[in-house]
Amino acid sequence: MISVYSGISIKAGGKTYLACSAEVIESTRIRAVCRERKRFGRGFEVVFEKSLWDLRVREGRGVSIDDLEFIFGSEDEACKFVNEILSVTYNRVIGEIQKTVVEYLERRSGILGIYARLRRSPRSTLLLFAESLKECQVDPIECLLQRLREEVKALYKGFNEKLRAILADVPADIQ
């Protein structure tokens, strides 16, 4: 959960806005509101919205998101801001991908374990699957292999779908 940051300055288009606040909306977008005061007449608000995926660089107290530069009161605060952005963008996605890949590889290695066992002791492996080979009309080894191939394919398909869902909100150019 990203905090609401206030008291920051924002540089945009060669101009610096003071007394701005920023908060995350729609999970991966940031909305910054700056209040401009006119010497005469009423002040007005300037609103900026950017995707957090457009985080570019941090230098000292400044953090660039696309063409905006957010300037914080301290470097610590800027770092905290960057970390919080990463926690909902790159780090979150990488974490989810890692989890999905690990789960996929674990399940795949379970299937490969049956292969290894089939090579090492084919008879006992076939006997283990005797019930599921009930309908097998050809060579039982071929039936078991076919079943394992289908499982590997289904696993891969599921893995791909999960991966696609994870990457759905990631900008296309960094997918």
Added chain:
Amino acid sequence: MGFVPRCGVCGSKISYTLSVEELLEIPSVERPREEAIFLLVDYGAGFPLQQISPRGVYILNIALGDEDSLSEGLIMFRRLRSRLWPEYLREYGDRLNRLLKIHGVDWSSNRFVLMGSSSPLALLTSYSKAIDPLNTLLITLIPGENVSAPEAVNSYSTMWIIDRRGLSSLIVTEGFLDEISGYSEELGYIEGGDALIYIIRYIVSSSKEISRSVSEDRELGIRYYGLAAVIGAYSTVFRDSSHAMKSLVYRVSIDIAMRSIQSIHIIAAAPRDMQGYIETSYREFIRGFGGLLNHTLSFVEKGGRLGTYDLVAIIGFRDRPEFEWLRKAYESVRSGNPEVDVSLLGDQRV
């Protein structure tokens, strides 16, 4: 420019997407090959398997018991109320076929089946399409004349299936089991079932040679065999190995006329220094047969202090053997119970 991961060792570009796709490829598994497969069909739990299990030979016991059971080396079916084969075929025919494949009965081209023909499982095994007639030698025990009617029906029907499917079969009659005996340096005096196992051990350990001979005979139209053996031959009993070989034809496990003998395959197990004598005796012995289509001699070196030797002969003949007492019992039962009519099975196989 985007992030391009590179291999830390060779520096080439890494594509995670392609790597994941490569994981789709899975290794192949070759069908195993085994030296020989030996099936024991309803031959009793007391069969000393270790005695006939040289390395590389898979022994599968197909038995009847109190409950179904399946493990490496065993297929056990629950004994049914009926003693006749039709109920067993209905209940277990498909399952036996499937389980024989799962047990890899086709992983060797040297396949032997020892079965008492009076067991319903003998018919099921002979009838199963998992048993390829081209690479199988059945060792079929035929019951004597005092056999019960259900056993006679099973036995006759099994022989009918063996004939119809063109399986090669070595016939051993009950009378032969009563008569066979001999002396072994390791086991002492042996007779009956023990002597048969002693002989079968030679057949299984010479499985390649015997399978090749049976296969050649098959091409020549020879599918039935008798078994003969001299166990523990010694110079004070037989003047020489030639006499011992000649005595084989009087010890055959089934009554066959000399003139109907078409092939002879001998396994001689003797000390190495006897090999020359045995080969000479063999040539002389074979000359005594007119019209032999095939003959072979396999020599197996045998140790021992006394210098005894064993001769095992598989004697091939073409005509289907007839067992009148089995046929009579079968006809009698079939007239009252048409279900046992084995000819109804035709050429269909489970």
